[in-house]
Amino acid sequence: MRLLALLGTLSLGGADAPPPFAFADFRILPLRVHRLQSPTEPSLRTTLSPADIERILSKVNRVWAQAGLHFTLESLVTEAALMPELAAVNRDARQLDWLLKCFPAKSRRADCLHVYYIKQFAVNGVFLRQQSMVVKDTARLRAVEGGLDEPLPRVTSHELGHALGLPHRQAVTNLMASGTTGWSLEAKEIETARATAAQWPWAQPASTLMKEADALFGAGKRAEADALYRQLRHLPLDCPEVRRARDRSGNGTAPTPP
Numbered sequence: 356m357r358l359l360a361l362l363g364t365l366s367l368g369g370a371d372a373p374p375p376f377a378f379a380d381f382r383i384l385p386l387r388v389h390r391l392q393s394p395t396e397p398s399l400r401t402t403l404s405p406a407d408i409e410r411i412l413s414k415v416n417r418v419w420a421q422a423g424l425h426f427t428l429e430s431l432v433t434e435a436a437l438m439p440e441l442a443a444v445n446r447d448a449r450q451l452d453w454l455l456k457c458f459p460a461k462s463r464r465a466d467c468l469h470v471y472y473i474k475q476f477a478v479n480g481v482f483l484r485q486q487s488m489v490v491k492d493t494a495r496l497r498a499v500e501g502g503l504d505e506p507l508p509r510v511t512s513h514e515l516g517h518a519l520g521l522p523h524r525q526a527v528t529n530l531m532a533s534g535t536t537g538w539s540l541e542a543k544e545i546e547t548a549r550a551t552a553a554q555w556p557w558a559q560p561a562s563t564l565m566k567e568a569d570a571l572f573g574a575g576k577r578a579e580a581d582a583l584y585r586q587l588r589h590l591p592l593d594c595p596e597v598r599r600a601r602d603r604s605g606n607g608t609a610p611t612p613p
């Protein structure tokens with residue numbers, strides 16, 4: 356089993372083995388990251404910086420490279436939580452849908468995934484409806500052998516797994532185990548996640564974006580080409596397409612918020 360062999364060699368802290376998928380197999384999933392703020396409710400106030408988000412996303416993408424899926428930062432939104440009083444009322448609630456009421460509708464869109472970072476709630480993270488996940492800054496996990504070296508990329512990757520149709524699986528080194536630092540996926544889980552992403556019209560194959568970017572670049576439409584190349588430049592692959600995306604896109608900074 357190639358995947359089992361990978362587990363022994365693929366380390367997110369050190370030198371990585373090449374992922375089992377090539378550029379043409381990858382699909383690009385736009386992700387809007389929301390940094391929630393609240394002047395009155397500390398539990399709804401993340402203290403993650405844009406640099407933290409960048410680091411988290413790069414580790415998430417090394418986890419999900421094993422499935423040929425790549426999350427691109429559609430935008431980074433810093434916004435005030437609505438109805439902050441709900442946090443105190445629902446502190447011990449098992450049902451977590453109340454969180455959706457704290458998220459401003461104006462910064463939501465249907466054609467991407469949404470991750471919200473807050474400071475504190477009942478669990479490490481949760482996948483809610485409307486393509487939305489919530490992760491807390493203060494997440495804690497049980498370390499397992501070969502596991503991820505910090506909680507937030509693991510919790511974020513796990514919730515994205517739910518968004519991609521994966522249920523829990525309590526094998527401690529698996530990404531879908533509850534509360535561990537495990538991050539591996541089985542072939543069947545990879546298949547399910549890829550099939551889910553393939554149903555989302557806004558999650559395009561990397562090769563489609565590359566073709567569009569090259570055509571725009573050739574036509575002298577540099578700004579439009581740049582927007583597409585930026586979605587490809589951080590793929591954890593060493594191949595001509597990614598090198599071209601890097602060479603032809605700007606300085607690699609995150610997109611500006613809307």
Ligand SMILES: [Zn+2]
Nearest residue numbers: 513517523533
């Ligand atoms: Zn879960």
